[in-house]
Amino acid sequence: MKVLIAEDTLTDRLILKLYLEKMNHSVIEADDGSKMIQAYEENHQDIDLIILDLNMPNMSGVDAVKHIREFQATSDLSWIPIIFLSGSTVDEDIESGILAGADDYLSKPVKPKVLAAKVLAMARISEMRAELLRANKRLEALATTDFLTGLANRRCFESALDEQIEKAKHYGIPLSIAILDIDHFKRVNDSYGHDAGDLVLSSVASRLQGGARKGDILARIGGEEFAICLPSTTLEQAVQACERYRMVLSNQPLSYNGDQFNITFSAGLVSLDDRYVTKHELMKAADDLLYQAKQGGRDRIVHG
Ligand SMILES: Nc1nc2c(ncn2[C@@H]2O[C@H](COP(=O)(O)OP(=O)(O)OP(=O)(O)O)[C@@H](O)[C@H]2O)c(=O)[nH]1
Numbered sequence: 574m575k576v577l578i579a580e581d582t583l584t585d586r587l588i589l590k591l592y593l594e595k596m597n598h599s600v601i602e603a604d605d606g607s608k609m610i611q612a613y614e615e616n617h618q619d620i621d622l623i624i625l626d627l628n629m630p631n632m633s634g635v636d637a638v639k640h641i642r643e644f645q646a647t648s649d650l651s652w653i654p655i656i657f658l659s660g661s662t663v664d665e666d667i668e669s670g671i672l673a674g675a676d677d678y679l680s681k682p683v684k685p686k687v688l689a690a691k692v693l694a695m696a697r698i699s700e701m702r703a704e705l706l707r708a709n710k711r712l713e714a715l716a717t718t719d720f721l722t723g724l725a726n727r728r729c730f731e732s733a734l735d736e737q738i739e740k741a742k743h744y745g746i747p748l749s750i751a752i753l754d755i756d757h758f759k760r761v762n763d764s765y766g767h768d769a770g771d772l773v774l775s776s777v778a779s780r781l782q783g784g785a786r787k788g789d790i791l792a793r794i795g796g797e798e799f800a801i802c803l804p805s806t807t808l809e810q811a812v813q814a815c816e817r818y819r820m821v822l823s824n825q826p827l828s829y830n831g832d833q834f835n836i837t838f839s840a841g842l843v844s845l846d847d848r849y850v851t852k853h854e855l856m857k858a859a860d861d862l863l864y865q866a867k868q869g870g871r872d873r874i875v876h877g
Pocket residue numbers: 721754755756757758759760762766767768769770771774795796797867871
């Protein structure tokens with residue numbers, strides 16, 4: 574681990590450094606609270622643990638710990654363990670160090686075995702926390718991704734759409750959305766089986782993704798239904814974009830086990846204007862136009 578130590582008494586600092594280096598940790602030193610904060614702000618991405626004296630000149634250990642915890646919160650930095658050192662065994666001193674945001678307490682003079690044990694305990698907590706964050710990230714990805722195509726799922730699309738609507742209204746920039754539905758998809762399943770259907774859905778997703786403009790948000794929002802959010806795009810521009818999406822599908826058949834599929838989609842396309850307040854209204858409007866596209870003969874985009 575990389576340990577930042579702050580201790581104003583030179584001999585105490587050197588002994589602590591020696592112990593830590595013997596345990597194969599690397600050390601950054603500071604001799605008062607404000608230098609420790611500076612060292613932390615400059616090296617925070619590398620530091621795994623802070624050990625600091627509670628009583629130091631210029632800035633007390635309690636204030637330094639508070640500052641570090643505040644800095645972590647406001648800069649969205651990950652938590653790292655902090656152990657404070659003190660010659661005092663007064664209950665109130667221990668309490669104030671922990672209340673300020675430290676995680677453990679070491680009394681002076683530091684005993685190497687106790688130091689090693691506490692550093693190990695902090696490393697364990699740190700690793701558990703990192704594992705929890707990784708697990709949360711995996712869960713978040715699962716909760717927002719469509720398992721079959723790898724595109725965003727409906728939940729993720731709707732939340733992105735909420736953000737885009739707010740941004741568009743706030744800055745007065747255009748926003749369009751399209752809802753696409755593959756034509757006669759049931760025939761693929763019925764003729765070639767569900768696996769072929771799944772493969773067609775994945776291929777459609779990667780074709781659409783391949784043709785996507787940077788910033789467009791693509792999602793699979795239902796069985797054979799996809800949605801595209803086109804930020805900063807007027808209706809006229811969105812019609813062109815959707816025609817491009819239509820071409821990436823229809824200009825070349827998809828193949829599965831030697832069979833070729835000519836896949837087309839129908840789409841409803843709308844742009845945000847005063848008629849729509851919520852994402853549900855916008856999506857409902859796109860859905861109604863999609864229905865018209867199906868009624869009108871499929872393989873077409875109807876906009877409104
Ligand atoms: N393979 C596969 N099929 C799916 C999935 N989700 C929905 N489907 C199928 O998609 C088909 C949708 O059929 P319909 O709603 O009748 O629509 P369609 O055949 O595409 O006809 P139109 O939309 O009217 O052009 C059904 O056969 C569903 O079983 C999926 O994840 N995988």
